[in-house]
Amino acid sequence: MTKNNTLTDTVSIALTGSGGAGVVTAGQMLVQAAANAGCYGLMVRSSGPQIRGGESAAYVRLGSDQVDNLGDAFDIMFAVDWLNVERFIAEIPLSENSLVICDAEAGDVPDVITATGAKIAALPLQKTAAETKGGRPNMVGLGILAALIGIADEAVEGTLEKVLGRKGSEAMASSRDCVHAGRELARDISQDGVTLQAQDNDAERWTITGNEMAGLGALRGGVRFVAAYPITPATEVLEWLAPNLAKVGGSLVQAEDELASINMAIGGSFGGIPSLTATSGPGLALMMESFGLALASETPVVIINVMRGGPSTGIPTKSEQSDLNIAVYGMHGDAPHITTAATSVSDCLFTTQWTVHLAEALQCPAIVLTDQSLGQTRAIVNKPADLAFIAKRETMAEGTENYRRYAVTASGVSPMSIPGMADGTYVADGLEHNPRGTPTSQAEDHSDQLDKRQRKLDTYDFGDHWAEILGDGETAIVTWGSCTGPAREACEQAAADGLDVKLISLRLLAPAQTDRFQEAIKGVKRMLVVEQTHSQQFYKYLRAHYDLPDDVKVFNQPGPLPVRPGLVHEQLKSWS
């Protein structure tokens, strides 16, 4: 029997059910139990647009090492019922190697399932749950799944205590009974190649989402003022920051709209406090005019943009990389600024913290791009290392005479005075200005200031963090953001075929790092561009800024379906 996924020691499990079936809870507990067994994993939550209830699905992938993305197909699908399963089935690739566990009383197995050739195990889920007072089939499922993949009872027990402990002993007891009953049911079924090896793991590990990572990156970077307007799928960044900012002496305000939130953040930053807001596509569009104000007035500010399907309201709950264009080119005027992108759930921390540092150092607004699939995925990861990137703004020296806020300097960065500093008063302005800050329409002033704002980015040494580069070979995958994980796995799949593939994932999208990129692709003869957009935004961006090899292929796929490693691997295979 062949495995569904090439990464030899991962297990992929989809849990589906109608509203209230508790599959997300069961999925979370499964990940937690695997973590208790020393393993790693992640869970992507998939839901429709309903506010509460409605169908939902949890996609879990577990492994003995960190897992960055979903795999190609699911080893196991656990369906509490078949209601609305067709809404999710495109997100749940199954094969004849998959095992589908369902309720024997849930009716006929839908054709979309049987057509995959997957083995079906119809078990008395509801009936078993009903035998326990307060019993629920999702907990029966947890027991079945834990047994199938070899998670010991004490690892599950620890999770039950953590999740249900506060609900009282009755809830605990009934869940425990259901889990045990599930283990009994699992004796009658089997699935090859899904045993998760328990690890003797003494690494300090976290359970965290990408949105929380981004929030923490902001705090670690020194952000102490945040203006917030809720928007899916970015809200959790702000909700995490609200209490935690206050704990470290910062503050958060809920704005009336995104026009206000970006301006409030600019106001806070003008006051000398590193400031940030988080949003998604529609909010970013509203913020762009004032983002330009931050740029022209050289007031650092950071926007974390958690991308979702667009344009317009689009698909709020699902991932896509289609805000690349607006993040890089969205402003009127010549507007050099910083755009970065996180490459994994963990990297949401690094990239946000680094970006705060860059924005402050360069007195330049910055956009951090993450997306729904990074932001709302909960993962078990090793605790991220502390980084040296802390907000540090060059401020006016004490005793400066005839202070000129926008003095033309070699680096392009002019020391900034902060309210409270005597002799440093100035008017920050979105009007073009001369070095003193006085509005001007003179050609020379305009070109001086345009040059200066460009020079800040051109002369700054962004170091090695501009991209993640792995492996070597004449074939390269160039990608970014949440496509990085699947692309990396595709490289491993290709290596198994004997093809060496270099992976280049760009973390710094703007300013473009021409010399570094050309150096990185030296010797590369074929390039596969991988992105989750419909209009090949990333490929066009690469064409605009870099010299690419003659042989370039583009694999682009819009959301909401994730880019899967096997699809990328296929592209590599069909090349040779």
Next chain:
Amino acid sequence: MADTSEAPRLTFRSYKSDYKPVWCPGCGDFSVLNSILKALTELQVKPEDTAIISGIGCSSRIPAYTSVYGFHGVHGRALALASGLKLARPDLTVLATGGDGDGFSIGGNHFMHACRRNVDMTYIVMDNQVYGMTKGQASPTTAPEWEGSKLTPQGTGINPFQPLAIALAAGANFIGRGFAADQNGVAKLITEGVRHPGFSFIQVLSPCVTFRPEQRDWRDIVRPAPVEPTSNLSTAGKRLMGDDGFNTGVLFIGNRPSYVAESGGGTDLAEIEKSFAL
């Protein structure tokens, strides 16, 4: 912060910059600028501890004509930027300035929510019932039958916005109206507005002699409100809905506490990170 009791008294000139305003001769905004400078002199706030935030429009040019910190931002968003500054830096004295188009049209939503939020700052709107910088279009406070604009040659036909009544309904904590030519009166309003906690809103009737020359006649119409300031919402509501827009003075003084962003501090980040541990 240095001990202010030892510092020499700051004068009008301490707050004035040497820039020449872009305004037309006779513009009411010259007077309002003077009133702001007089108020700051009366308040004796240090220029470096004061900020004036504005949007876009003739009157939004004011920050540059003072020597305090300033931000001349985008159209309509002065109150948002000013709120962010004051919340992040509660130690500063923050004023926002602008015109009726900036504040009530493109910035109308922020106006309502700034009143509601009640951050401790003072908003001065120079109301001339016209867009001056774009050469004379109807604003939210323009009378419906005004035919002076090429954009609305038959008049707007729309009832004017009632800024004071709306400010009251939305929750502003101090509401006053002044007339530009009454420099001392406006300065007094601003001084009181700054001293009063929460969001203070001051409408200054500031004639546009270029596009609304008939506003020169305002000097004959304005009058001190024939009543004492009230802190009663219902009384103030009747007063504001009933007046003709030319009663000046303090019209409402509320007693809501200022909004401040929660900020405790004292927790080490490492402590917060423990919540992520397995």
